Amino acid sequence: xxxxxxxxxxxxxxxxxxxxxxxxxxxxxxxxxxxxxxxxxxxxxxxxxxxxxxxxxxxxxxxxxxxxxxxxxxxxxxxxxxxxxxxxxxxxxxxxxxxxxxxxxxxxxxxxxxxxxxxxxxxxxxxxxxxxxxxxxxxxxxxxxxxxxxxxxxxxxxxxxxxxxxxxxxxxxxxxxxxxxxxxxxxxxxxxxxxxxxxxxxxxxxxxxxxxxxxxxxxxxxxxxxxxxxxxxxxxxxxxxxxxxxxxxxxxxxxxxxxxxxxxxxxxxxxxxxxxxxxxxxxxxxxxxxxxxxxxxxxxxxxxxxxxxxxxxxxxxxxxxxxxxxxxxxxxxxxxxxxxxxxxxxxxxxxxxxxxx
Amino acid sequence: xxxxxxxxxxxxxxxxxxxxxxxxxxxxxxxxxxxxxxxxxxxxxxxxxxxxxxxxxxxxxxxxxxxxxxxxxxxxxxxxxxxxxxxxxxxxxxxxxxxxxxxxxxxxxxxxxxxxxxxxxxxxxxxxxxxxxxxxxxxxxxxxxxxxxxxxxxxxxxxxxxxxxxxxxxxxxxxxxxxxxxxxxxxxxxxxxxxxxxxxxxxxxxxxxxxxxxxxxxxxxxxxxxxxxxxxxxxxxxxxxxxxxxxxxxxxxxxxxxxxxxxxxxxxxxxxxxxxxxxxxxxxxxxxxxxxxxxxxxxxxxxxxxxxxxxxxxxxxxxxxxxxx
Amino acid sequence: xxxxxxxxxxxxxxxxxxxxxxxxxxxxxxxxxxxxxxxxxxxxxxxxxxxxxxxxxxxxxxxxxxxxxxxxxxxxxxxxxxxxxxxxxxxxxxxxxxxxxxxxxxxxxxxxxxxxxxxxxxxxxxxxxxxxxxxxxxxxxxxxxxxxxxxxxxxxxxxxxxxxxxxxxxxxxxxxxxxxxxxxxxxxxxxxxxxxxxxxxxxxxxxxxxxxxxxxxxxxxxxxxxxxxxxxxxxxxxxxxxxxxxxxxxxxxxxxxxxxxxxxxxxxxxxxxxxxxxxxx
Numbered sequence: 001x002x003x004x005x006x007x008x009x010x011x012x013x014x015x016x017x018x019x020x021x022x023x024x025x026x027x028x029x030x031x032x033x034x035x036x037x038x039x040x041x042x043x044x045x046x047x048x049x050x051x052x053x054x055x056x057x058x059x060x061x062x063x064x065x066x067x068x069x070x071x072x073x074x075x076x077x078x079x080x081x082x083x084x085x086x087x088x089x090x091x092x093x094x095x096x097x098x099x100x101x102x103x104x105x106x107x108x109x110x111x112x113x114x115x116x117x118x119x120x121x122x123x124x125x126x127x128x129x130x131x132x133x134x135x136x137x138x139x140x141x142x143x144x145x146x147x148x149x150x151x152x153x154x155x156x157x158x159x160x161x162x163x164x165x166x167x168x169x170x171x172x173x174x175x176x177x178x179x180x181x182x183x184x185x186x187x188x189x190x191x192x193x194x195x196x197x198x199x200x201x202x203x204x205x206x207x208x209x210x211x212x213x214x215x216x217x218x219x220x221x222x223x224x225x226x227x228x229x230x231x232x233x234x235x236x237x238x239x240x241x242x243x244x245x246x247x248x249x250x251x252x253x254x255x256x257x258x259x260x261x262x263x264x265x266x267x268x269x270x271x272x273x274x275x276x277x278x279x280x281x282x283x284x285x286x287x288x289x290x291x292x293x294x295x296x297x298x299x300x301x302x303x304x305x306x307x308x309x310x311x312x313x314x315x316x317x318x319x320x321x322x323x324x325x326x327x328x329x330x331x332x333x334x335x336x337x338x339x340x341x342x343x344x345x346x347x348x349x350x351x352x353x354x355x356x357x
Numbered sequence: 358x359x360x361x362x363x364x365x366x367x368x369x370x371x372x373x374x375x376x377x378x379x380x381x382x383x384x385x386x387x388x389x390x391x392x393x394x395x396x397x398x399x400x401x402x403x404x405x406x407x408x409x410x411x412x413x414x415x416x417x418x419x420x421x422x423x424x425x426x427x428x429x430x431x432x433x434x435x436x437x438x439x440x441x442x443x444x445x446x447x448x449x450x451x452x453x454x455x456x457x458x459x460x461x462x463x464x465x466x467x468x469x470x471x472x473x474x475x476x477x478x479x480x481x482x483x484x485x486x487x488x489x490x491x492x493x494x495x496x497x498x499x500x501x502x503x504x505x506x507x508x509x510x511x512x513x514x515x516x517x518x519x520x521x522x523x524x525x526x527x528x529x530x531x532x533x534x535x536x537x538x539x540x541x542x543x544x545x546x547x548x549x550x551x552x553x554x555x556x557x558x559x560x561x562x563x564x565x566x567x568x569x570x571x572x573x574x575x576x577x578x579x580x581x582x583x584x585x586x587x588x589x590x591x592x593x594x595x596x597x598x599x600x601x602x603x604x605x606x607x608x609x610x611x612x613x614x615x616x617x618x619x620x621x622x623x624x625x626x627x628x629x630x631x632x633x634x635x636x637x638x639x640x641x642x643x644x645x646x647x648x649x650x651x652x653x654x655x656x657x658x659x660x661x662x663x664x665x666x667x668x669x670x671x672x673x674x675x676x677x678x679x680x681x682x
Numbered sequence: 683x684x685x686x687x688x689x690x691x692x693x694x695x696x697x698x699x700x701x702x703x704x705x706x707x708x709x710x711x712x713x714x715x716x717x718x719x720x721x722x723x724x725x726x727x728x729x730x731x732x733x734x735x736x737x738x739x740x741x742x743x744x745x746x747x748x749x750x751x752x753x754x755x756x757x758x759x760x761x762x763x764x765x766x767x768x769x770x771x772x773x774x775x776x777x778x779x780x781x782x783x784x785x786x787x788x789x790x791x792x793x794x795x796x797x798x799x800x801x802x803x804x805x806x807x808x809x810x811x812x813x814x815x816x817x818x819x820x821x822x823x824x825x826x827x828x829x830x831x832x833x834x835x836x837x838x839x840x841x842x843x844x845x846x847x848x849x850x851x852x853x854x855x856x857x858x859x860x861x862x863x864x865x866x867x868x869x870x871x872x873x874x875x876x877x878x879x880x881x882x883x884x885x886x887x888x889x890x891x892x893x894x895x896x897x898x899x900x901x902x903x904x905x906x907x908x909x910x911x912x913x914x915x916x917x918x919x920x921x922x923x924x925x926x927x928x929x930x931x932x933x934x935x936x937x938x939x940x941x942x943x944x945x946x947x948x949x950x951x952x953x954x955x956x957x958x959x960x961x962x963x
Contacts, residue, residue, distance in 0.1 A: 031571065032482055032637050053636070054573070063573065064603035067687055070735035080735040080776045081691045081714075116946070117686040117931040124683075141487045142399070224940050228960045239405040241429070243577035245635045255935035258687075258928050259602055262736040269687075269735070272602045274936070278576075280593050281936065284926050285762035290962045300962075308941035330577050330633030331425065332397035332404040596763050 002179070003199075005192050006169040012044060014185030015095065021184040022093040022130065025059055027052055036094065045095040047164060050140055051322065055251035056094055056101050057108070060125045063248075067121065068269040072262060082269065087121060093130040093181055099154035099161075100145045100322040102133050104251035106157050107320070110313050111254055130177045133158040137165075137202060139210040142323030144336060147214045149316040152206035153199075163199055170195050214339040216317055219310050226347045227307055228299065236338055237298035239331035244275035246301070246325040246333075252318050255281075276300050302338050368493055371419040371469065374534040375441060378467050379414040382439045388465050391439035392430050393417040400491040401477035405430060417441070419534075421493055424474035424516060426629040428583040432458045440464060443471035445518075445627035447527035448660025449583040452623055455666065458586060468530030470538040473511070473519035474628070478637055480514055518628040518641065521546040528661050546626065547649045549642065565610075565643075571636040572609050574602070578630035578640050579616060584623050591615065617643035622651045622669040623659050686931050689733040689778025690718035695753060697773055702838030706804050707769055708745060708757045711779060722782060724748055725789060726811040727922065727950050730781030731930045732756060734771075737764045741927045741945065744782065745807040747814035749821070754779065757807045757841060783930045784949050787812060787894055787920060795890050796827040800905060802876045802897030806832055806841050808922060809896055813849065822854060826890070831883060833860040833876040833901075837869055858883045877904040887914030894920045906953070916953040923949045923956075923963055939963055 006014065018024055019039065026045025028037040033053040039045060068082040105126065112119040112126075136143070136152035145151055155161050159178035163170040173182050182189070247253040257274035261267055274281060277297055283289045291297045309318035319335065326334050379391040395406035395416040403422050407430075408414040419441070428449035431438055438459075442450055447466060454461045480500060481488065484507075492499045498509045512520070521544040526537045545551075553561060576592075579585045592600045592612050600615075601608040626648060630640040651657045655668035692711035700706040709732075713719040724730075724744055733739045740762075746755035760769045771777070787808075797816070801809045809832070816825055830849070834840045840859065850857040850871070860872035860879045872879055876897065885891060893914055895902055902921065909919055925937040925944040932946030940959040942948060951959075 032478070064605075072736050080778075082689055082733070082735060082778055084685055084688055111935070112933060114932065117933065118683045119687075119933055120683050120685045141489065223958075224960065225958065228940070235407070238407045238430075241577065241580035241633070243580045243633070244573075244575040245577050245633075248573050248575050249635060254933075256928075257602065257936075258739070258934070260736050260738055261601055261603070267736050270603060271934075272604075274934075275575075276935070278593075280589070282926050284924075285765075290925070296962070303940075304935075304938070308938065312941045326399065328635040330581055330635075332399060332402040334398040337398060 002173040002182075002189065003192050003195060004171050004173070004182075004187060004189065005195055006171055006187055008167040008169075010187060011169050014187050015039070015044060016042065018093060018181060018185045022091045022181070024093050024095060025056070026095040036096075039095075047096055047134060049096075051098050051101070051324070053324070053328075054249055055104065055322065055324065056097055057104065057251050057254075059092065059094055060105070060129060061108075061122055061254070063273045064270060065121060065272075066268045066270045067258070069266065070260075070269065071266050073265040085268075087124055089124045089128045091128050091130065092125075093132055095132045096134045096162075097131050097158065098136060098322070099133055099150050099152060099156070099158070100143070100148070100320040101251050102131055102157035103145075103148070103150040103154060103320045104157070104322075105131070107252050107318060108254050110315075130159045130181045131157060132160040132162065132178075132181060135161055135163040135203075135206065137163075137206050139206065139212075140323060141212060142326045143210055144212040144214050144321035144323065146207060146210045146321070147212075147216060148319050148321035150320060151203075152210065153203040163202060165198065165202060170199055172199075212321075212323075212336060214321075214336045215343045216306070216310075216339060218343045219306055219317070219339075220314075222307075222342075222345065222347075224303070224307060224311065227342055227345060228303060230342070230345050232341055232345075233299045234295045236333070236341070237295035240277070240294055240298050240333055241331060242277045242279060242294055242297060243330065244273075244277055245328050245330065247275040247277055248273060249324040249328050251320060251322060251324075252305070276304070298333070302335070302342065305335070306339055306342055367495075368420040371534050372417070375417050375419055375467060376414055378532060378534065379408055379417055379439060380411050382465055383408070383410065383414060387437065388439040389436040391417065391441075391467075392427050393441040393467075394419065394423045394425075394427075397422075400488050401475065401480065419469065421473065421475045421498075421511065422477065422491075424519075424628060424632045425581065426583050426627045428453055429581060429629070431464070432583065432586045434459065434463070437463050438465070439467060441467045441469060442527050442530065443469040444522065444524040444526050444528065445625045447529050448524060448625040449627065451529050451660040451663055452625070452667075453583065454663055455660075455670075456623075461663065465532075466527065466530040468527035468533040470527070470533065470535055471519075471522075471525045472538055473515040473522065473525070475511060475514050476516040477632075480509070516628050516632070518546070518626045518631075520544070521548070522626075524625075524658075524661070529663060547645060550646050550649050553642065553646070566606065568642060569609055569613050569638060570606075571638060572613070573636060574604070574609065574612070575635060577633040577635060578638075581629040581633040582620070583627075583629075584620050585616070613640070613643055617647055620644055621647040622655075622657060622667045624648055625659050686933075687780070687929065689731070689739075689780045690715070690722065691776060692754075692779050694771060694773050694775045694777070697771075700757060700841045700843075701804075702836075704769075705760050706757055706841060707760075708755055708841075709768070710746075710753050710755050711777075712753050714776070719752075722754065722779070724754075724782030725786035726815045727786035727808050728782040728784050729808070729930075729949065730754070730756065730779050730783060731927075732758070732764075732768065733778035733780060734764055734767055735778070737767050739780070739928070739930075740764045740768075741783070741930055743805075743808035743811075743922070745810050747811045747818070749815055749818040757804065757810075759804050780930060784945055785947070787922075787950055789815075792892055793824045795825065795892050796829075796885060797825060798829045798831070798884050798891065798893040800876060800880055800884075800893060800895045800897070801830075801832045802901040803834055803839070804841060805896040805898065805922075809894065810842055810845070812894065813855070817849070817852070817855060827856070827885065828854070829856045829858070829883065829885060831858045831860070831876060831879050833862065833874075833879065835862050837861055837864050837866055856883075875904070876901050877908050880905055881908045881911075884909070884912055887912045887918060889915075889918075892918045892920060894922075896922045916957060919953040921951055921953060921956065923951060925949075925963055 034049040112122040159175045161172040256271045305318040382388045391408045394403040624644045691714040695712045696710040698708045731739045742756045928934045932943040937944040
């Protein structure tokens with residue numbers, strides 16, 4: 001781990017230099033909000049943002065991705081034989097990833113990279129990416145990263161962490177990938193230890209500014225069936241309109257659908273983001289649907305994030321506390337409220353109380 | 358002092374009246390449930406709420422952040438339902454009754470004379486830091502954060518559809534929570550439509566392409582709309598599949614254009630679609646045009662009376678249009 | 683890293699219409715590349731994703747047994763877009779198969795045990811695979827008594843009729859073939875619902891006896907109490923679930939029941955396991 005200090009000038013020239021070795025993504029103001037976009041020549045990441053509206057997951061895992069191509073021309077030898085699409089895996093660097101979003105990548109990796117099967121598309125894109133994070137000097141009202149296994153200065157999932165202090169960029173180079181990025185940006189390798197105290201001061205202030213917390217300590221001890229059969233799901237699900245907003249903006253949601261689309265004599269097999277909120281998600285060809293009712297789907301989402309994932313991987317909840325679903329849910333279904341309800345659910349007295357806001 | 362000044366309406370009084378009516382309806386067994394709003398966990402956000410007992414009825418409230426259309430929650434229900442409805446919501450309830458999605462005698466409509474909802478997208482975009490509280494007081498709204506406090510005039514930050522609304526009072530109700538408000542007369546709900554109509558074909562194409570380019574196919578607009586109740590929406594149909602599921606602009610365009618046409622003659626411009634879009638797309642640019650066309654061609658505005666069938670639903674032998682001959 | 687979404691190209695070598703209403707056909711596939719056949723090493727109970735370019739994929743249990751070399755067989759019920767297209771395909775046509783996927787029946791645990799195989803309707807496919815594997819001379823001595831109870835609505839709806847008749851002649855397997863009802867005077871087997879026949883013919887449950895059940899939910903609902911009464915413990919009742927699937931490899935997130943993916947952690951589960959899972963199927 002190396003600590004260096006970069007000034008505004010060096011930052012600008014460094015980012016520009018890095019573009020010759022990486023496709024550089026950064027936050028850019030689009031219409032009325034920020035999104036991660038590829039930075040063109042002389043285009044700088046705009047770091048005056050709280051967080052982007054959509055998460056950076058779409059850089060590694062696009063909403064619509066072609067997996068294979070095929071021909072249905074019966075005169076051809078390769079008729080109906082699937083051909084892999086050559087994935088673009090040139091190096092990418094994402095500048096300005098918040099620690100919450102950064103943590104989402106190792107969380108999601110557990111799904112796409114398993115001992116038995118490796119999702120080549122996701123893994124190749126992930127391994128080609130260097131994550132240059134930006135610490136949060138102050139938290140939003142909807143951030144609860146400290147309850148979700150990271151914090152405003154969290155380093156999980158990052159190769160480099162930038163802490164901005166006025167025009168100074170305190171830079172922590174965490175991994176070899178981070179070193180390679182710093183190298184290509186031409187940033188000095190001088191160790192600077194006199195900023196350690198300063199960083200600690202900023203970190204303490206940032207962590208104190210996280211006002212929103214949720215309790216997750218008792219989730220593991222409850223049984224799946226106790227939580228599944230809890231009586232509060234129908235009431236909590238009433239307002240839900242079963243759109244896909246929460247799942248699409250969430251950095252740790254990963255469900256997808258695979259579809260073939262043919263035009264004329266050739267076609268593609270692609271995958272598109274899908275959502276467990278949609279009524280047809282679990283619909284069988286026979287017409288049977290195990291989650292025919294709205295509250296069953298709403299229950300699935302929260303059980304998956306706050307219980308099934310917890311039990312399956314024993315490494316915390318499948319949520320990073322970024323707050324996007326809270327800000328963007330059109331009917332104000334709040335994962336913090338539901339998490340507290342689940343965590344404090346008492347099967348004996350059938351009582352559950354939400355404790356935090 | 359002939360008519361009450363709408364700007365002096367106190368939200369607190371509305372809240373108390375709604376609770377009182379709800380408790381009465383539930384205790385007397387007139388309804389099985391009352392659908393309204395309860396306070397949300399964020400400023401300017403309220404959550405649709407279903408009250409089935411006195412305790413949960415005490416959570417009901419009203420303020421200028423109740424923009425979602427609650428008619429969306431009664432579709433195909435079998436119970437007796439008390440429902441809080443402002444002008445636009447009541448028109449959608451009328452449309453629901455006409456379209457056989459609910460029976461009139463199942464509903465006890467708690468009418469809300471409305472002075473408009475505030476636009477939380479617009480207000481949030483005005484400030485750089487978090488808004489921690491929003492307080493209404495008569496015609497002003499005070500927005501506060503950790504290190505700022507600003508007073509705005511409610512009229513200036515109303516949702517676009519509310520600012521030009523000509524049906525603020527409920528058209529059908531069983532009981533009102535307050536006196537009726539004055540309907541606005543000097544407003545033009547179709548101002549932007551006229552602007553777009555004056556563009557040439559290429560400009561229009563580019564305008565709409567740009568409008569829907571951020572769409573992520575979340576379907577919040579469709580799901581928040583009380584009119585969209587098809588058991589399987591045309592975009593979800595798979596045998597045969599009409600519309601692709603990817604981000605192909607052709608498919609995104611098809612979804613929005615076709616959905617707007619499915620709402621033609623039925624849309625009440627409640628604004629729920631724009632309110633819920635996570636990408637801030639001004640979805641109403643599609644439906645407003647069709648509303649204007651219906652008004653000009655048929656003299657029709659949706660949901661004003663239980664006794665009239667919509668023009669696209671029926672025909673008259675003396676129809677002035679050529680097609681019938 | 684092998685791309686787990688890439689199907690092995692296969693050619694349809696033979697199509698047999700199994701049932702009188704033509705709703706079920708057995709497809710015999712031959713791999714275009716011999717090396718793919720080596721990679722497709724499977725055990726009875728597993729499934730594959732049949733892939734037709736332009737249409738999509740469907741998860742179907744493998745009906746052939748690993749002791750049958752040179753091909754793989756699947757019996758497919760015509761119900762939707764992909765299956766309808768598949769039913770209209772011809773011998774010689776090309777398509778794709780991904781697999782083998784999922785967990786097989788627990789063959790190691792079953793060694794040295796009595797096995798009661800109970801199947802209904804067209805859920806019998808992986809059970810065919812199991813029976814052929816068990817009856818193979820190299821395997822038969824590993825297991826003790828084998829009982830099979832298999833029922834369909836009518837004689838014309840039974841799958842694998844010739845093989846059923848062959849097995850009925852053998853003395854190393856107890857076949858109980860039944861139909862719900864029939865007017866056929868030549869019908870020489872049993873008449874009655876599967877749960878009823880199970881009650882009459884299944885051996886009592888004990889530590890050394892396991893039941894494998896595959897069938898429609900209604901059959902399972904009425905067969906399970908019969909097994910309970912016969913003394914089968916829930917650890918010894920093995921079932922195979924279905925759910926809507928896409929990737930078949932536990933990544934797309936669609937088929938989960940609680941924390942298990944039916945495609946990857948299943949589709950085979952014991953009843954004890956199912957009792958601790960949400961009833962979301």
